[in-house]
Amino acid sequence: MGKFTKVAAMVVTSALILGACGKADLSVEKKVEAQSDKEAAVEVFAPHKGLNQKPTPIKIDRISEHEVNIEITAQITDIEINKGEMYKAWTFNGEAPGPVVVVNQGDKINFTLKNMDPSIPHSMDMHAVHAAPSTDFANVMPDHTGTFSYPADNPGVFMYHCGTKPVLAHIANGMHGMIIVKPKDGYPTDSQVTREYALVQNEWYKYNNLEDFTNGVPKYVVFSAKALKNGDPNTNGAVGSLVDKPLLAKVGDRVRLYVDNVGPNEVSSFHVVGTVFDDVYIDGNPFNHMKGIQTLLLPASGGAVVEFTVTKEGSYPIVTHQFNHATKGAVAVLKVTKDGHDDGSAVMSH
Ligand SMILES: [Cu+2]
Numbered sequence: 001m002g003k004f005t006k007v008a009a010m011v012v013t014s015a016l017i018l019g020a021c022g023k024a025d026l027s028v029e030k031k032v033e034a035q036s037d038k039e040a041a042v043e044v045f046a047p048h049k050g051l052n053q054k055p056t057p058i059k060i061d062r063i064s065e066h067e068v069n070i071e072i073t074a075q076i077t078d079i080e081i082n083k084g085e086m087y088k089a090w091t092f093n094g095e096a097p098g099p100v101v102v103v104n105q106g107d108k109i110n111f112t113l114k115n116m117d118p119s120i121p122h123s124m125d126m127h128a129v130h131a132a133p134s135t136d137f138a139n140v141m142p143d144h145t146g147t148f149s150y151p152a153d154n155p156g157v158f159m160y161h162c163g164t165k166p167v168l169a170h171i172a173n174g175m176h177g178m179i180i181v182k183p184k185d186g187y188p189t190d191s192q193v194t195r196e197y198a199l200v201q202n203e204w205y206k207y208n209n210l211e212d213f214t215n216g217v218p219k220y221v222v223f224s225a226k227a228l229k230n231g232d233p234n235t236n237g238a239v240g241s242l243v244d245k246p247l248l249a250k251v252g253d254r255v256r257l258y259v260d261n262v263g264p265n266e267v268s269s270f271h272v273v274g275t276v277f278d279d280v281y282i283d284g285n286p287f288n289h290m291k292g293i294q295t296l297l298l299p300a301s302g303g304a305v306v307e308f309t310v311t312k313e314g315s316y317p318i319v320t321h322q323f324n325h326a327t328k329g330a331v332a333v334l335k336v337t338k339d340g341h342d343d344g345s346a347v348m349s350h
Helices: 003-019 026-038 167-172 210-215 323-327
Strands: 059-064 067-082 085-092 101-104 107-115 145-152 156-161 176-182 195-204 220-226 247-250 254-263 268-272 277-282 289-293 296-298 303-309 314-320 331-337
Touching: 067 101, 067 220, 101 107, 156 167, 156 254, 156 303, 167 210, 176 195, 176 254, 195 247, 220 331, 254 268, 254 296, 268 303, 296 303, 314 323
Parallel strands: 067 107, 101 176, 195 254, 247 331
Antiparallel strands: 059 067, 067 085, 107 145, 156 176, 195 220, 254 303, 268 296, 268 314, 277 289, 277 303, 314 331
16 A cells, blocks of 8 residues: 555545544444555445435525525435446535536625535535635534635636545545636627536546545546526536437527536546637636637636537537547537427437
């Protein structure tokens, strides 16, 4: 066992002890150590065994013009990451990535994290806000609830994630998502947009394996669609899910994608085959306006608004142009038909 693995195992073990709110569970500790001897936690944590918490809908309540209450759960839920392959994910609301959050620039966010995990603390780091991480992104203990308030003054497309140590494990196990802060004065191209989707890129590794998270390469790199409104596609990050059930558009649509690469480790070279991005707003800020972009670099956590026009019927693969990652699953398809409905024609992907 490498030095790092030992340290990692200690961190994980102490998180479990802490997680039990002072009630040290030696059987759990032994279990984790036993796992570490082979390979860091290749099995499900003992307290998570048999646990599959039903997805809980996110609660977003606007309580006044510039104030919104948001409640998100931390929970352990089985996620299908490839056909027939389940991952006992650490999630927000039972989705991985978590549900997309949309607020307005200038909102005060009253954020509640309900930690339904019986064994591990979790927390929420919102990239969209100015906050004091040590208090505003503080750990919420197992079976506890924490509430935090902060302003969302910057418009954009941001990542949110669990910030509990080891952060890499919490993100790689599924605790990530996207928050959109709508600009006060909109985007200059708002009136041209006829269709929009929210897309997230993330990676999956060997199950709960900090050594692999740290030194390995992703097993899968995937896209998911997160619903902006009722009826929109809403998927987990799974190989092929947006190829089997492509996103739809109609000829002539000006498509806007809110995109974020939640990593945890890799960058994305975001590209839509068969088109050029007419307009891009880096990190979703209207000030960061670029035109004529073929491939957009999204750093780990980075987001953007991208817009393009589809001029012909057909299947438009959405990829990261790092094709080793596309081959590992990072392909979605935008199917363009005459009327925007699925005409049942075969989908061409990469
Ligand atoms: Cu967490």
